Amino acid sequence: MNSAWSIYVIVLTLVTVGGSVWLLAMTARKPEKKEGETTGHVWDGDLAEYNNPLPRWWLWLFVGSVVFAAIYLVLYPGFGSASGTLGWSSEAQLRAEQQKYDEIARQTYARFAAMDVAELSRNSEALGLGRNIFANNCATCHGTDARGAIGFPNLTDASWQWGGEPDQILTTILQGRTAAMPSWSGVLGPEGTPQVVAYVRSIAGLGHNPAAAAAGKARYEQICLACHGPEGKGMVALGAPDLTDSDWLYGSSEAAITESLTKGRNGQMPAHAPLIGEDAVKVVAAYVYSLRQDNEVAQSEGQH
């Protein structure tokens, strides 16, 4: 606040408080008229107004607020740019609270520093924190239940494009991942595309035209094998997905696979180290890994 504003505020405050005191003095004076007398104003023919003194309690409330204002203005900021004798400020209060939370976070992460992702995934305190970090930073893309959507992978199943081991999950979240599958429409042409689509659906165990699939096999081995592997099982190093399982990032219908081939796919997982810090990434990686463990337990239980 510059000094002109400060003076303006001081004058306004003094006028308001002074005005209140003056009003108080006026009304507290012994009324000349007696109790029960009217002001002499009459409305609607018979509606008159008593001129009684103010009730005592009301007067004391008034005195109380003037005294309160005076004490408040001495202790706290409010009288122009004066900072008040207590030295309180909303900024300092905010800073103190932030420091308190930073300190709690620092102590929590310090306790987790010695543990690796696999250990953290068995620590209930870390998992609780990880669930919160996930809800605030990941759920927008992967869903609150981490089951994903078209173009955003399901993190609770057994299929991992970039690997489901603790270190691989950690690297994915720390550094992000950029999948690069170019468009193949120029290479495959209008004839080759449906053949390769039929072949992909055949190795995935989905309905297909056998003759077209047989023709597509050779093209697959020529072009796609390099990334998706000889059996279509994918390649973690490139983020090339397994084409034989039931987990599809973009869909398994003929139309969806055709679109994957003709347009290409370039899914991007943003690097989160710069966004939320490495400590938080490690904890959320443990949470994601715990989802995977849950799923494996569920699967092995299902097999018995």
Ligand code: HEC
């Ligand atoms: C802006 C959207 C977005 C946000 C936010 C996001 N992700 Fe992702 N994530 C993606 C996409 C898209 C992919 C798939 C990349 C690809 O196509 O290979 C992905 C992939 C992943 C994978 C790899 C899955 C696999 O099969 O290997 C993991 C693990 C993952 N994300 C975890 C997280 C976590 C944990 C967070 C929060 C800290 C997060 N993501 C935040 C979009 C996002």
Ligand code: HEC
């Ligand atoms: C340069 C490596 C590379 C080559 C070659 C390649 N792909 Fe891919 N493919 C990928 C990657 C990486 C992805 C994941 C894209 C993403 O996550 O956005 C992918 C995704 C796909 C998908 C989507 C899978 C899903 O879950 O929705 C299909 C289908 C596919 N590829 C089929 C093919 C076929 C058929 C060929 C050969 C014509 C081929 N790819 C050639 C790297 C490759």
